[in-house]
Amino acid sequence: MDLRQLEYFIAVAEEANFTRAAERVHISQPGISAQIRQLEHELGAALIDRSGRTATLTAAGEAALGPARMALAAAESVRRSVDEVNGLIxxxxxxxxxxxxxxxxxxxxxxxxxxxxxxxxxxxxxxxxxxxxxxxxxxxxxxxxxxxxxxxxxxxxSLPIVSEKLVVAVPKGHPLSGRRSVRLDDIGEYSIISLPVGTGIRAVFDRACAAHGLRPNVALQASAPASVADLAARGLGVAVLSESMASAHRDKLHFIPLDGVDAPAVLxxxxxxxxxxxxxxxxxxxxxxxxxxxxxxxxxxxxxxxxxxxxxxxxxxx
The missing domain is CATH 3.40.190.10 (Periplasmic binding protein-like II)
Structure with a gap:
């Protein structure tokens, strides 16, 4: 016997029909019948009762079904184990x-x-x-x-790495620099410097603004956070960054917590x-x-x- 014969036998047992079983395993109906007859010949017992309108298991077939399923499961386990090794080679x-x-x-x-x-x-x-x-x-x-x-x-x-709130970053002496916190509508009169659409921090900012019915003036965008900070340091607008990124530029920027943005940016x-x-x-x-x-x-x-x-x-x- 071979694993293919066991697969065909299981299919007929579960479908109770040779034609449906043949379609399931992608073989012709005469082909699956021949393979199961060969299996029965090797085992010395009929496994399928073909006398009725449906294909039913004989007593020998009932006894063989469980071990047949176990044999196929064991063969699949062998394949998976080899694939695990090959995948790392x-x-x-x-x-x-x-x-x-x-x-x-x-x-x-x-x-x-x-x-x-x-x-x-x-x-x-x-x-x-x-x-x-x-x-x-x-x-x-x-x-x-x-x-x-x-x-x-x-x-x-996903594997979360870190989660942070947003802040605004402004140069020393900016009108907002003395504030302990700012609201979204507080920065509405200023040009915003931000990361582009499609980035996590920009998504957090845009969603918060939409939730408050605000349309910020995003005047400048840069894909590198250091560029966003640099532009803000030159007085071109208010930067929207994460706290840790803004703190890396504390020598030239003052950062303030941004109220009204409850959702964090997640890495x-x-x-x-x-x-x-x-x-x-x-x-x-x-x-x-x-x-x-x-x-x-x-x-x-x-x-x-x-x-x-x-x-x-x-x-x-x-």
Whole structure:
């Protein structure tokens, strides 16, 4: 007997019909009948009662069905085990990251993975967060580090890295620089300097403005957060950034909490669980270590805070 014969036998047993079983396993009806007759001949007993309108199991067939299912499950387990090994010996991973940003923990994870599995080819691509999400959804990327508004994108698995509130950043001496906090409508009279549409921080800001019925004057946009800060330092407008990114420029900018924006900007790794393989799972484990993230007791992934300052600064680039 062989595994194919067992598969055909199980199909007939479950469909109770040779024609439907043949369609299910993509073989002709005479072909499946011949294979099962050969199996019965090898076992020395009839497995299927063909005397009625439906194909029913004989006593021998009933006894054989359970072990047949176990045999197929064992064979599938063997295939999966070999695939697990092969996936870490040779393969390809496409990893997405935000444009114009140096992601040190991600680079550390990629380097550690490459040292352990040099046969896996790694391709790195850059884009904004919205585009990276679509690349993961369409299986054109295996993993992406993105910025999101409040929560990670629906339909994808995620590993949150850090979550931060938004602030406005202005140069010393600006009319807002003496304030302890500002509301969204307080900055309505000023030109806004922001990251482009499709980034996490911009999504948080735009949604908050829409919720308050405001239309901010986004006069300048830059994909690099340092450029946003630089433009604000030169007096060209009020910058909208994450707190940690703004604090990196505290020598030339004063940053103020932005009231009325309750949703945080989230930095997260995202991937599709339905297409994840052994190489991706191994890379994710390397990323957890690099970003200082470990599974929480309730099964969700949480950051331990060790890389919050660096990761938080990256939020402004998302």
């Amino acid at each position: 040779r393969g390809r991973l496409v990893v997405g990251m935000i444009t114009a940003c140096t992601l040190t923990p991600l680079f550390d994870a990629l380097a550690a993975f490459h040292r352990s599995h040099p046969g896996v080819q790694i391709t790195l691509i850059e884009d904004n967060s919205d585009q990276l999400v679509e690349l993961v959804r369409s299986n054109q990327a295996d993993l992406a580090l993105i910025g999101a508004a409040d929560t990670a994108p629906e339909g994808l698995d 997260a790794l995202v991937w599709s669980a339905t297409t994840s393989g052994p190489a991706l799972r191994e890379l994710l484990e390397r990323c957890r270590r690099a970003f200082g993230v470990a599974p929480a007791d309730d099964g969700e992934d949480t950051a331990d805070g060790s890389d919050t300052a660096e990761s938080g600064a990256l939020l402004a680039a998302t």
